[in-house]
Amino acid sequence: MSLTVEERDELRSTARSLCDRKSPSERVRAVVADPPGFDRALWDEMVGLGWSSIHVPAAHGGSDAGYAALAVVLHELGRAMVPSPFLASAVLATSALMCSDNNALASELLGALVAGGSIGSVAFASTDGTYEVSRLTTGWERVDATVRLNGSSGFVLDADVADVLIVGACSDDGTPAVVAIDSASAGVRIEPAASVDETRRLFSVAFTDVVVAEERMLCEPGARAEELLDQILAVGVIAAACDATGATERMLDRTADYAKDRMQFGKPIGSFQAVKHHCANIAIAVEASRAAVNAAAVALDGEPNAWARNASVTSSYVGPACTEACGFGLRVHGGIGFTWEHDSHLYLKRVMLDEVMFGTPSWHRRRLARTVIESVQEEELQRS
Amino acid sequence: MVVHEPGGNLDELRRSVREWCATHIPKDWQDQQRGATNDELVAFLRWWGAELRATGLLVPHWPKEWGGGFSIPEQVVIAEELARGGAPRNGLYHVGVFNAAPTLVHSATPEQQQRFLPGILNGEVWCQGFSEPNAGSDLASLQTRAVLDGDNYVVTGQKVWTSWAQVADWCMLLVRTDPEASKHKGITLLVVDMHSPGIEVRPIKQAYGASDFNEVFFDEVVVPVDQRIGRENDGWAVAQGTLAAERAIFILEMTERLRLNGIEAAVREAAGWRLESGEPALEDAGVREAIAESYAEAEVLRHILNAMIENVIRGVDVGGTSAIIKIFYAEVIQKLMRAVTGWQGVRGQLDEPLLECAGWETGFWMNDYIHSFGHAIGGGTSEIMRNVIGERMLGLPR
Ligand SMILES: Cc1cc2nc3c(=O)[nH]c(=O)nc-3n(C[C@H](O)[C@H](O)[C@H](O)COP(=O)(O)OP(=O)(O)OC[C@H]3O[C@@H](n4cnc5c(N)ncnc54)[C@H](O)[C@@H]3O)c2cc1C
Numbered sequence: 193m194s195l196t197v198e199e200r201d202e203l204r205s206t207a208r209s210l211c212d213r214k215s216p217s218e219r220v221r222a223v224v225a226d227p228p229g230f231d232r233a234l235w236d237e238m239v240g241l242g243w244s245s246i247h248v249p250a251a252h253g254g255s256d257a258g259y260a261a262l263a264v265v266l267h268e269l270g271r272a273m274v275p276s277p278f279l280a281s282a283v284l285a286t287s288a289l290m291c292s293d294n295n296a297l298a299s300e301l302l303g304a305l306v307a308g309g310s311i312g313s314v315a316f317a318s319t320d321g322t323y324e325v326s327r328l329t330t331g332w333e334r335v336d337a338t339v340r341l342n343g344s345s346g347f348v349l350d351a352d353v354a355d356v357l358i359v360g361a362c363s364d365d366g367t368p369a370v371v372a373i374d375s376a377s378a379g380v381r382i383e384p385a386a387s388v389d390e391t392r393r394l395f396s397v398a399f400t401d402v403v404v405a406e407e408r409m410l411c412e413p414g415a416r417a418e419e420l421l422d423q424i425l426a427v428g429v430i431a432a433a434c435d436a437t438g439a440t441e442r443m444l445d446r447t448a449d450y451a452k453d454r455m456q457f458g459k460p461i462g463s464f465q466a467v468k469h470h471c472a473n474i475a476i477a478v479e480a481s482r483a484a485v486n487a488a489a490v491a492l493d494g495e496p497n498a499w500a501r502n503a504s505v506t507s508s509y510v511g512p513a514c515t516e517a518c519g520f521g522l523r524v525h526g527g528i529g530f531t532w533e534h535d536s537h538l539y540l541k542r543v544m545l546d547e548v549m550f551g552t553p554s555w556h557r558r559r560l561a562r563t564v565i566e567s568v569q570e571e572e573l574q575r576s
Numbered sequence: 577m578v579v580h581e582p583g584g585n586l587d588e589l590r591r592s593v594r595e596w597c598a599t600h601i602p603k604d605w606q607d608q609q610r611g612a613t614n615d616e617l618v619a620f621l622r623w624w625g626a627e628l629r630a631t632g633l634l635v636p637h638w639p640k641e642w643g644g645g646f647s648i649p650e651q652v653v654i655a656e657e658l659a660r661g662g663a664p665r666n667g668l669y670h671v672g673v674f675n676a677a678p679t680l681v682h683s684a685t686p687e688q689q690q691r692f693l694p695g696i697l698n699g700e701v702w703c704q705g706f707s708e709p710n711a712g713s714d715l716a717s718l719q720t721r722a723v724l725d726g727d728n729y730v731v732t733g734q735k736v737w738t739s740w741a742q743v744a745d746w747c748m749l750l751v752r753t754d755p756e757a758s759k760h761k762g763i764t765l766l767v768v769d770m771h772s773p774g775i776e777v778r779p780i781k782q783a784y785g786a787s788d789f790n791e792v793f794f795d796e797v798v799v800p801v802d803q804r805i806g807r808e809n810d811g812w813a814v815a816q817g818t819l820a821a822e823r824a825i826f827i828l829e830m831t832e833r834l835r836l837n838g839i840e841a842a843v844r845e846a847a848g849w850r851l852e853s854g855e856p857a858l859e860d861a862g863v864r865e866a867i868a869e870s871y872a873e874a875e876v877l878r879h880i881l882n883a884m885i886e887n888v889i890r891g892v893d894v895g896g897t898s899a900i901i902k903i904f905y906a907e908v909i910q911k912l913m914r915a916v917t918g919w920q921g922v923r924g925q926l927d928e929p930l931l932e933c934a935g936w937e938t939g940f941w942m943n944d945y946i947h948s949f950g951h952a953i954g955g956g957t958s959e960i961m962r963n964v965i966g967e968r969m970l971g972l973p974r
Contacts, residue, residue, distance in 0.1 A: 321922040322852040347922050386927040388942050394926070456714040466959040522783070522949055526712050526957065527737045530950050532781035537946060540783075544917070544942070545925045552921040554862060555852040 194258045194493065203264050207243070211272035217535045220273050224390045228353055230275040238265075239308035244282030248290065252299065253306040259427075263434045263489035267482075270438030273535075273542055275391045277311050279431055280349035285312025287427040288358045288370070291420055291496070292410035301356055301372060311353050314428075315345035315397050316360030316370075316421055323425050323551050325360070325368045325418050330399055332361035332369050332413075337406050339371050341379075341399040347549070351375065351382045351395035358410065359399070360421045369413035370420050373404050389541040423496055426503035428550040430488045433510040436546035437481040440514040440521075443539040444474045447521040454526075461524070470520045477517035481510045501563050507556035511547030518543050580632040580654075582646040590653045596631055597661025605664060606938070611929030614787060618743050621668040621933060625699055628666070633658070635673055635697060637822055639681060642693045648889055651825050659832035664933045667788070668740055672702035674822050676748050679765070683806040683814045692746070692767065703744035703770070705735040705792060706815070712737075713960050715750075716759045716812060720794060722751035722766060729753075729766060729804070731774075731797040737954070741777045741790040744770045749799075754809050765811035767803040774798070784946040785930050821888045827901045828881045830935060834909060835874035838937040842867055842916050845941070849923075857919055866915035873908045880904065896969030899961040906951040906958055909936045913945035 195203065214234050215223075223231045238244060247262040248254020255261070262283070269278055286305055289298040289312075304310035318329040330343035341361055351357065357375045362368045373380070379402040385394045411420050448471050451462030461467045484506055491502040522529040522536035529536040547553065578596055580589065602608070609620060628634040629643075636651045638644030646654065666673075677696055680689055696702065711718040720733025731751055741747065747768040754762030768775075774797040779787040806814035846857040846867070857863050884897045913936065917924045924942050931938040936948050952958045966972040 317922070320849060322850075322854075324852055324854060327850075327852075327854055387925045388927050388946075389925065455710070456712060457717075458714075461713075464959070466962065519949065523952055523957070523959075526953055527707065530783050530953055532783060532785070534783075537783035540946070545922070548918075548921045548925060551852060552918060554918060555921075558853065 195261050199257075200261065200264055203246075203261060204268065206241075207265055207268035208271070210237070210241075211268050211274060215272040215274045217273065217538065220275060220391060220538070224275050229393050230277065230350075230353075234274070235276045235278070236308060238276065238278065244278060244308070245286070245306040248286060248302060248306055252290075252302040254302075259430075259489045259492035260486070263430075263485060266431050266434035267438035267441075267485070270435030270542070270546075271442040273391045273439060273442075273538055275393070277313070277350040277353060279428075279435070280313035280351075280354065281305060281311045283431045284314040284349070284424060284428055285354070285356060285358055288314055288410060288420070288424045289372075291423045292370075293412070293416065294407070294410050297372060297408060297410065305356075310355040311350065312356040312358065313348055313350050313354035314358045314360070314424055315348045315351070316358075316424060317345060317347045319344055319346040319396065321347055321548075323421070325362055325421055326366055328360055328362040328368070330359060330361040332363050332371070334406070335403070338403050339369065339406060339409065341371070341373070341402040341404070344396055344398040346385070346396050348382075348395045348397045350393050351397050352384070352393070357397065358424075359397075360417075360424075363413070367413050368417040368421060370410040370417050371404055372408045372410060373402060377402050377404065379403075387545055389538075389545040391538065391542055392545055419496075422500055425550055426499035427492060429503040429507050429556070430485060430492060432546040432549050433481065433506045433514075434485045434489065436510060436514040436543045437478065437485050439539045439542050439546075440474070440481065440517050441478045443518050443521040443536070444471070444478050446535070447471055447474060447524050450525055467524055470524050474517040474521055477513040481513055484510055501560065503550075504556040504560035504563070507547075507551065507553050508560060511543075511553045514543045515540070515547055577630055579630075582636070582640065582644070582650055586649060586653055589650055590657060593633065593654055593657040594661065596633075597657055597663060600627055600631070601661050601663050606662075606931055606934060609664075609933065610931045610938075612932070614742075617932055618668060621664065621666055622699055624664045625666055625669050629697055629699075634669070635677065637825060638677055638693070642677075642681070642689070643697050648821060648825075648885055652828060652885065655825050655829035656832050659829050660836050662833075662837055665833075665935050667933055668701055668743070669696070669699075670826075671704045671740065671744075671748070672696040672700065672746075674826055675704055676702045676746070676767075678822055679748065679805065679814065683765075688767075688802070688805065695745070700745040701740055701743050702746045702748060703738050703741040703792075705738050705741070705747045705749040705768070707737045708734060709736050713957060716763065718750055718752060718763065720749070720751045721755070722753050722764060722799070724753070724801070724808075727801050729764075729799045729801065731766070731768065731794045731799055733794050735792040735794075737780070737789050738777075738792045739789045739954075741770065741792045742779050742788070746770060747792070748805075748815075749794075750811055750815055753811075757809060760812045762809055763811040763815075764808050765805045765814045766799050767805060768794075768797065768799050769803075772797050772799070782947075783949065784943050786932055788932070821885070823898050824881055824884050824888060824894075824901065827905050828878070828885075830905060831874055831877050831881060831908075833935045833937060834905075834912070835871065835878065838909075838912060838935070839867060839871050839874070841937050841939055842870070842912060845916060845939070846919065851919065852921060860919075863919055866912075866919075870908060870912040870915065873904075873911070877901065877904050877908060896965050899956075899964040899969075902951075902956065903958050903961050903965075906948070909948045909951060910945070913941055913948050916941040917945050 245254035250256040379400040381398040518540040636646035722729040753764040776793040
């Protein structure tokens with residue numbers, strides 16, 4: 193059941209006020225400086241408020257408000273640059289289970305994720321950061337009634353605090369599979385791979401003869417597993433774009449405020465057309481990104497076969513637009529914008545990680561080109 | 577050791593500098609400096625400055641009697657070869673060698689020149705105390721006060737973004753001596769001993785992680801009158817003494833670093849991996865086009881610089897071109913760093929130890945990208961440079 197416009201506004205204002213209170217940027221800086229690198233109390237509070245399961249069907253204990261509602265939360269978390277396992281657990285792992293064909297497994301794991309006792313993450317990128325299934329660097333094989341994992345995955349969010357890891361793997365003969373493992377299983381080794389964006393926590397995860405029961409597969413290996421991985425990816429792309437949009441919107445607010453306050457040549461710098469136009473260009477990027485991610489989130493509440501296309505449209509536009517906008521925001525701040533103390537670089541770095549975390553815009557454009565060209569050609573065929 | 581002298585054959589000079597670079601630039605200096613502390617960096621740059629000095633290449637653009645005397649074409653050759661050889665970038669001495677010295681040569685008394693120029697050659701570090709919290713783009717509104725008291729000025733105020741002030745021996749300081757005069761008229765340029773009582777330097781960390789600019793506080797700092805450069809209240813004109821030729825040669829060296837080493841690093845980076853699709857990055861049309869585009873732009877910038885340098889030699893005004901090359905360079909580096917981080921994808925977002933003193937081509941592309949914003953801000957923002965082009969070059973109304 194989707195939220196009304198009023199309900200969505202209310203959710204937004206609740207989320208914003210909580211983030212303003214609990215995660216001002218000084219707090220973000222303090223939190224990332226010490227282990228675990230996020231504010232566990234705030235995370236528990238978010239889970240308690242039902243944010244992490246807002247899109248989860250009621251049957252699994254969620255609010256059933258859809259991805260459109262989740263997008264509101266993600267936007268606010270991006271605005272405040274909240275370091276938290278939200279993207280890993282509430283978005284990626286939860287969505288993977290929601291898309292899974294294995295109802296028993298989904299019920300069991302979603303129950304724990306929704307209740308907040310458990311944190312999840314998804315390991316589905318190769319060690320060099322690609323999501324092409326054929327290039328995954330974690331392998332699997334069937335041994336009797338078990339699945340055995342070997343290899344490693346890169347760029348796994350919050351792996352060190354995840355109880356459940358959902359792993360995308362590819363067998364020697366090129367068959368993909370998706371399996372849920374307990375992160376404490378023998379043979380799992382988790383190592384930090386710090387990103388330039390300090391508000392995010394990335395890890396590489398190595399698997400050495402990790403054995404897991406066949407029943408822990410989220411779906412049939414092969415085509416269906418590939419489809420499932422693609423669905424998780426689409427959710428990831430759109431979620432990261434929501435985050436980037438929120439962060440850029442905050443950058444816009446701060447930049448416009450600064451342009452009104454900062455005086456040079458006896459005037460607020462915002463009165464110089466060069467500065468005014470930079471601000472206006474940031475506003476265009478924010479407005480367009482917001483429209484794009486909202487539409488993409490609505491699409492996630494619909495037919496999964498349209499997800500990939502929507503994700504690619506989102507990645508193509510939102511990532512580059514937000515990166516460019518935050519760069520100009522930094523520049524409008526002059527020397528202050530170039531300091532560590534000022535938050536400009538934090539927004540820019542967060543948005544740049546968002547841009548490529550689930551595949552580069554260039555890769556998504558190529559995927560999109562294939563879809564667009566094929567559909568035009570098909571139409572032409574039908575007409576002739 | 578070979579000592580390079582001006583006035584010889586250009587090809588001979590090129591050959592000799594190239595050979596010197598090959599034998600004197602430590603092969604592994606980049607690896608050694610990666611992750612270096614500020615002290616290690618400064619020690620390394622001091623050592624490198626001394627090496628350059630010993631072979632006669634630290635100050636080619638200075639007058640002959642002070643240790644330079646190389647013609648502009650010779651300076652071009654030297655800059656090209658240092659860039660080609662991948663020499664460390666000596667940011668520590670930049671203000672002394674490129675800003676303070678030309679100003680001193682132009683506007684200081686012979687006694688002052690004798691007092692300060694040899695020190696720069698001997699490794700004294702200078703900083704430039706121009707910008708203040710409320711006087712950045714609008715530099716002429718600066719407020720740091722200097723009051724004459726007998727044979728001394730007494731200086732009180734605050735500067736900010738002062739590069740290398742934390743290790744500087746001297747500061748070229750712009751102060752207000754006549755608060756009643758119109759804002760460009762009441763400014764004076766002083767040379768301040770950074771070891772004087774009453775100076776406090778607080779480092780500021782930069783967006784990309786280094787801490788080499790500072791806030792500098794002056795509390796009744798005593799500066800002898802004989803450390804004033806030029807006349808009282810004439811400091812605005814005196815401070816413009818950074819000559820177009822020096823700016824051109826400096827950007828030329830940076831451009832050559834980009835055109836040769838930067839592009840080479842981008843090619844090497846791309847050669848090592850496959851795009852997400854599995855295609856070797858170097859065979860990808862987008863990657864190839866981006867490399868070629870940046871190479872072409874760097875080469876075009878080289879041509880602008882060549883034309884500018886010819887005009888400098890002929891004595892033609894190049895004020896507008898100075899602004900153009902600054903903007904052009906900032907945009908070329910940003911575009912290349914952005915392109916490479918684009919192909920690297922999420923891999924390129926991993927943190928690495930910092931390498932300073934290598935221009936914008938350290939191989940840590942994400943950081944180089946963040947660092948490159950400094951070039952669009954420091955030394956006059958790109959927006960201000962565009963105003964300069966519009967107003968001074970094209971005569972557009974203010
Ligand atoms: C890496 C670095 C090193 C530096 N080193 C030194 C140093 O050693 N010594 C020193 O004295 N200073 C130094 N600076 C300071 C530098 O010169 C100033 O940052 C710069 O002049 C801009 O001033 P500001 O920071 O006050 O920005 P502001 O002047 O406040 O500018 C803010 C924004 O407004 C824009 N703007 C302002 N006025 C106009 C206008 N009229 N028209 C259009 N746009 C306008 C600017 O372009 C900018 O985008 C350094 C700066 C950096 C980034």
